[in-house]
Amino acid sequence: MAHFSIEERDSKEMDVSRQSSQIYPEELPYVHKVGVPPRQNIFKEITATLKETFFPDDPLRQFKGQSGSKKFMLGLESIFPILEWGRDYNLTKFKGDLISGLTIASLSIPQGIGYAKLANLAPQYGLYSSFVPPLVYSVLGSSRDIAIGPVAVVSLLMGTMLRNQINPITNPVEYTQLAFTATFFAGVTQAILGFFRLGFLIDFLSHATIVGYMGGAAITIGLQQLKGFMGIVNFTPNSDIVSVMRSVFAAAPHGVGYIAKGINPSSANQIYFSGKYLVSGIQIGVVAGMIALTESIAIGRTFASVNDYQLDGNREMLALGVMNIAGSLTSCYVTTGSFSRSAVNFMAGCKTSVSNIVMSVIVLLVLEFITPVFMYTPSAVLSSIIISAVITLIDIEAAILIWKIDKVDFIACIGAFIGVVFDSVEIGLLIAVCISFAKILLQVTRPRTAILGNIPRTTVFRNIQQYPEATKVPGVLTVRVDSAIYFSNSNYVRERILRYLTDEEEQLKAKNQPRIQSLIIEMSPVVDIDTSGIHSLEDLHRSLKKRNIQLVIANPGTTVMEKLYTSKFTELIGYENIFLTVKDAMATCAPKMVEEA
């Protein structure tokens, strides 16, 4: 078959444009043909793909067309956002930040002590972690509303995973050192993800996964706190529900520890940079770092959309990473943005991250002067604070909504929940991520297809199942494929279309109606096609030819059209059989029918 030149195709277009028809309410004075997009340079194509993958937010946009010194200032500001908002800082803003800072401080002190307990660390580490990281974040972070400090979910995660390596009761020193090691690598993980702009990886933890994970974690936390609530010592090192329940009902009461006075001591020389705990420190750090990011980025995005400012997720990760590395060197464990305190911070009227500085100062005062007072906090009180806090993490309503919206999402959610409750955090997350991916693959392997009909009094063609009033045009079968056509589904798509055709022909035969003469494939949702897909279309064309049915394509997108053209499929079926809309295709296919019928 000859290769069409652009001129030939243009003259063909003109021929087709004259084939207008009168069977539709609207005239077709002009049939616009499908554009064969200009072929892109391969280098440009790859650059564009890489840019969309790693720089979807165009972080260098603000530098465009600026002078050298301005570029330097903008660069500094992008590293230290405090320079940007600091210029416009005033007393009114400070008032808001002061009040909100005092408020979150009043929460963060008992919570810090409680969460340190969750992580099996001495209470002062919770306070240390509420002092240095918020200070670092206030200089580097770009969210205005986030409140930094230890959080329940990460503390539980650390507590569980660290305890699998070292017993915190018999070896408290090594345990604490491993905690700093994990914190260091959590920070490194976060900074690397941010620096290499791999932030999209945390998107793989879907909403359903997080809901399931939180619920499972909350139940495990709650049950574990029963030991404090009931006064139990020598608790189980396992976090699954059977071990926890067994321990809860087979243990004895104990008292409350002493809280060290003074600000954070250095812990730089306590991190395991070699030896047998290095690998487990890295493993725990990677998981804790990812989970911490998920929480912080989710909070950051929520408040950014409420207050309508943009948050650069990757820059934020870099800030959190540096913050946790700094924390690991100053006796802190993994910190991140707290859901509950950030909400309080926002409600109390915070304007900038100065509220975090205010909170830090309060924590400093507490550390310097009044920690001994906390020695008398009863263990049962702390436990009940934690239990009441974590119970709000069990979001049954969200789970019900997920069930209603998407059954597979719900399975992923329950998978995460059961995994966390009955085995461990990693297994729970792994189950959920696998289910989520399997769903994506299934969707690409068995895509939805639909038969289209004409919606009365319009020139629009839609799924006859969604619009029962839509009617099929005699002699024409219109099919829509709802997915890219790839190797994984190309055979299915071809067989599915042929089956539609066979069904339709049987029905028509039974009713003694005219036979199908054209098969229109509406390609709008077909965003891409590969070589297997094109082969499948060629096979389909061949089968249809045997049955004397014309294959017609409606609205192929840029990429698909380019590939159909390159593979000469457009020549095979004839460029005149490719249309911009189903309506245009119908205007050419249906008249024949009308003549013969």
Added chain:
Amino acid sequence: MAHFSIEERDSKEMDVSRQSSQIYPEELPYVHKVGVPPRQNIFKEITATLKETFFPDDPLRQFKGQSGSKKFMLGLESIFPILEWGRDYNLTKFKGDLISGLTIASLSIPQGIGYAKLANLAPQYGLYSSFVPPLVYSVLGSSRDIAIGPVAVVSLLMGTMLRNQINPITNPVEYTQLAFTATFFAGVTQAILGFFRLGFLIDFLSHATIVGYMGGAAITIGLQQLKGFMGIVNFTPNSDIVSVMRSVFAAAPHGVGYIAKGINPSSANQIYFSGKYLVSGIQIGVVAGMIALTESIAIGRTFASVNDYQLDGNREMLALGVMNIAGSLTSCYVTTGSFSRSAVNFMAGCKTSVSNIVMSVIVLLVLEFITPVFMYTPSAVLSSIIISAVITLIDIEAAILIWKIDKVDFIACIGAFIGVVFDSVEIGLLIAVCISFAKILLQVTRPRTAILGNIPRTTVFRNIQQYPEATKVPGVLTVRVDSAIYFSNSNYVRERILRYLTDEEEQLKAKNQPRIQSLIIEMSPVVDIDTSGIHSLEDLHRSLKKRNIQLVIANPGTTVMEKLYTSKFTELIGYENIFLTVKDAMATCAPKMVEEA
């Protein structure tokens, strides 16, 4: 926000339908609203999904509405297709089958001997494998054109993988036993895939993967045959190119073996059902079984589409599986449909699988009477037969076409090629499958998006990059998302849309043109959405509200509309802001603009 009842929504539709406008060439006498599909029963939904996944070809269709005895006959026929075509068999058909059977026999005898050599087996096993399996297939198989027997690719695969376990020169007996074991489990794998209707798994080996794999395998085969061609003994047990080249240039010549006389002896007691070779037998069998299926199913599909008959892939797999199990018990190694001989079979005018029976009879005669003659076939001649056969497997044109059509496909192809040439068949296939899946995931993680414009003199809106003549409507930004909106891309999609908006607003400001008042998302390609996706749309709506821009949805599909409705997103943005087409949406959005401008 109140929950709309169906009646309320209906009355809203009526209101909207009156808001027609005159700014488009065509009148809008009637605005059709997007249907909220009737909610499906959960049981039905799951049944439908399972049916499409495992029974996409509706294999029980022919049994519908038949009497009991007829059903029994149809059942028998579906197990033994020979009963179906056997009824209409006549002398004319037999003539075609006889000629084509004689033709493929003349090919299969030298090829069988050569391929057995490839698999490091004694030559008679190639003839045995050309006798029993074709007979079994002719009774069970449903393809009319396929020619069964040993093939180059599978023989090479067996030879390579078996040799990694046992040295064929020092331990020929154990080696042959392991070959039968692998053949048995290849058959079991095929039968299981067919019986449980998991045939779609072989679709994961894409066209690009197969092209790369074949090229790599052909080069390895070709190089290995140099030993026979040049007369080399004690060849390397490794199949990578470095070892092969080293052996080719450092070895000595040898003579030709003896071929046993008589038909297939039983090998049932030679299969390792226990012991240390069981596991490797299963591993080799699974890989060889899958590869053999790919070749056979691809051939079967090609000829079925040429002759326009349907081939049930799963039933075909069951037939091939039973055939290989039978083969493993009668001294055959893995057989499948041969590309080259099937083509010859078809060209020579075969009508049914009786041509396979004719071929078997010829092979039987050869085995019984004239094998000693083949003793004098020079090794160099056999090697050159193989080399000239496998060279045709290197399909450079196909590789070039893949490069032109899809760069990632090409990387998968080259990955398979390099993997097979420099390491092993399994690694090559693994690389290609991983690249192919990564591509699917990337497409779902960073989906394409487009800004749409109105194509002049139509009411159609299309990608302004594909159709440079398309123009944007003042005050409205129309965006299309080219993928399901899932957890993996929901944040990206939201941020991408906001970035389009910011870009557009900057441009409008620079040109002093009216600002954007509505953002229309064309949802045609959005085939599904999950809870993360809906959250992202909610965030987007919130951001737009802050900027005083109305979010409008055009043409959500069945599933998406159902989920938007269940999650009350339709209430959030207002049901009146969801339209059937971009044109309808524009008719409502643009007039406001016209008044204000």
